[in-house]
Amino acid sequence: MTFSDSSQFKATETIDGIPYFINSYWTAKQRQSHSIHEISYRACFKAQLPEFFIQKLTQPGDAVLDPFMGRGTTPVQAALMGRRAYGNDINPLSILLTRPRLTPITLQQISDTLQTIDWSRGKIEREDLLAFYHPTTLKKLEALRLWLAERAPLHATNVDPIVDWIRMVSINRLSGHSPGFFSGRSMPPNQAVSVKAQLKINQKLDVTPPERDITALILKKSKSLLRDNCVPHRVLHKLQTGAAWEIDVPDASINLVVTSPPFLDIVQYATDNWLRCWFSGIDPKTVAIDIHRTEKAWTAMVHRVLKEQIRLLSPGGHVAFEVGEVRKSKVLLERLVWQAAEDMPFNRLGVMVNEQQFTKTANCWGITNGLKGTNTNRIVLLQKR
Incomplete structure (x- = not known):
């Protein structure tokens, strides 16, 4: 199945030539996904997001990749759904959070x-x-x-x-x-x-x-x-530590990429995870997490990542590139992703906006839901030609 095959996706509006599909595509309620996802990590998306795209755009046995896997939501959900799970992150902590949940355990x-x-x-x-x-x-x-x-x-x-x-x-x-x-x-x-x-x-x-x-x-x-059980059997998976534009996966071997990169300079991953790094024996100073302070630098990073996805994706494969919203919605990162993909062999299908009302961790830092922080999932959808 492809995005364009589904009658569910009809553009709500077109802004500056970009089709926007605005709806509540999955629930915003907490703890609605499989229990094995309940591993805390800063700035991670809900499992319903990769689940939605895996269900719509892949078949059992297909390969799903997240080049910025963080806590591993995408590869774990892929494994739960009988897909081959691939993940990458610059922080070795990500493998420690993801790998254990890809093997049956009691x-x-x-x-x-x-x-x-x-x-x-x-x-x-x-x-x-x-x-x-x-x-x-x-x-x-x-x-x-x-x-x-x-x-x-x-x-x-x-x-x-x-x-x-x-x-x-x-x-x-x-x-x-x-x-x-x-x-x-x-x-x-x-x-x-x-x-x-x-x-x-x-x-x-x-x-x-x-x-x-x-x-x-x-x-x-x-x-x-484990209250909802674990992955039913050992799945084929490959996890690695490194840059998102240098992934050790064969050409044209991935069917779907679901990912979300660091959003400009608003999240300090190394600082947030210093205690976890201490426990794990990781020196945070050696983790080269990119912090992009300008739109130009961030767009250049996205361009490098998308160029690598072109190599990895099979023909007709999709990218669901989630960017949320930052800086009080004054910076629309989906426009920058759209721009970065312009000269590549992608069909730029549009931007999905999953509207939601929910209570989030940022509330305890004085960030009001619906006014500041990330309040919508904004996903740029691309398809390799």
């Missing part, structure tokens, strides 16, 4: 493996992290880091899937606002505050971090993630 396997950890090995290496953790909890986190480093080195490819899963869940329990996290009360888990900011939170609330049961919290989160 809660009993997780529980049995947790019992093999020697929790007495941990020693506090960073006193400043006591702003987040009770001393006993921090020692156990250090023991867990040692255990993971021995059994699942950062850049290893042949990793025990149970160990891989435990690391993924641990990364997502490092800090948060409820007793379900390893830390004392902090900000929402998709962006770690600085040590200085955490000390201020502790002082304001007049609290010290309580001791947490790490094993129990890992099992609790695992049970939640």
Whole structure:
């Protein structure tokens, strides 16, 4: 099926020569997708977005790619739908968040493996992290880091899937606002505050971090993630770390690309993920995440990415390029993507706008829903000629 084959897509309006398709294509409600997607990450789209395009534009066995996979929403959804899953991101953290969810796993396997950890090995290496953790909890986190480093080195490819899963869940329990996290009360888990900011939170609330049961919290989160089961069987997948314009995938092998790049300079991924990087053994300074401060620089980046998609896509394959909205809607990034694709062998099909009303994490930073931040999904649809 192609986009143009569907009677569902009729242009609502045309602005500056660009057809816009405006509707509520998928729900904006929270926690409506498969439970295995409930891994927090800054500036990620809902699983309903790739699900929509995978359902409309691919068949079982087709290959789906996200060159900016972040927490892995696109490849995980592709796997759930029986497609081959491909993903790439410049941050090695992305593989740690994505790979464990592409292999069948059971809660009993997780529980049995947790019992093999020697929790007495941990020693506090960073006193400043006591702003987040009770001393006993921090020692156990250090023991867990040692255990993971021995059994699942950062850049290893042949990793025990149970160990891989435990690391993924641990990364997502490092800090948060409820007793379900390893830390004392902090900000929402998709962006770690600085040590200085955490000390201020502790002082304001007049609290010290309580001791947490790490094993129990890992099992609790695992049970939640697996409540809708996991991928039904081991799927063909390939995940890699690198630039989105240098992907190690054969020519004309991808049927669909669903992706969302960094939006100009508004999200500081390395800063937000500093605590996760510490736990995983990643030096944030070595992660060359592009931050584009001008429209010209951002458009040039998109051009490089789309040029690579031309190489990767099979004839007739599609790109769904989600850009949201930024800077109080004064900068319409879909226009820049449209411009970047102008001289390429793409049919530029239009811009889908999924309208939505919802409560988002940005609310806690003083950003009002519907007025600031990203309030619509704006997806540029392209088809390789």
